[in-house]
Amino acid sequence: MPEVLEVEAARAVLSGYALDREITRVHAPDGWFLKRGTTAAALRHALIGNQFTQARRIGKQIVLDTSDPGVRVGVHLGMSGRVLVDGEEAGDPLLHASNRRVTKWHRFGVYFADGGSFMLRDPRRLGAVELDPDESRLGPDVLSLTPGQLDRALGSRSAPVKAVLMDQARIAGLGNLLTDEALWRASIDPARIAATIDADERRRLHRAIRTTVRVLGRRGGSHTGDMPRDVDMACPRDGGALQRRRIAGRTTYSCSVHQI
């Protein structure tokens, strides 16, 4: 499950139920799913006999610390990943991904000495697991984004504001749906060049991002926004036509009237 809200829900489940339990077995049947040189053997060596001690998150990247100070595990959910602990899954079902319980979609996981388990289920295999992930390549987390951080992220870049907001090295956590919703709430056209967003609009955008993650987080996920992702619907704010474009490589919805 992709955007920061779903990843945070997964992190919370790991934090609540997967810590301080001795790991006895590692399930890593898919070598392709392991990234940056990580192997199943290395994971077994690093994890068996240890415990997860903390479940952290930077943007969409989950980092599991372990009882071995030198061992961290990076977990990414990709487009369709979900976390299951003791067979239970967190958060709302994914809209555009299968939520069937299919064991062969378990791309990674561990079994605990008490008989329970943590599994990462990912039908599309676009998620990833790696040892000792590089956390420095991610920008400030969107859930605690300050006005100054947003201002520095936008800078004087000549890219569309949507592309900048989704660049994980600049701000970590915003994905396609949250970005569209925040820009809709801020009345800013996603195609606007970042450098042209003035100070007033930056303040508005910062507020909109904060409101978007708070409200949609409370509602239960990235797809609970107020802007319909449907060109046959009218903008709920002003009745204007919603348009669908491709910006920053992603399907983008916006209101043709009030997003300028």
Add this chain to the structure above:
DNA sequence: GATGACCTGTGA
């Protein structure tokens, strides 16, 4: 920075 690639499932 836009594009295609990665991979697999779903629904029209």
Add this chain to the structure above:
DNA sequence: TCACAGGTCATC
């Protein structure tokens, strides 16, 4: 059969 999907990466 096709288009589409909440992400990321390499490559012009």
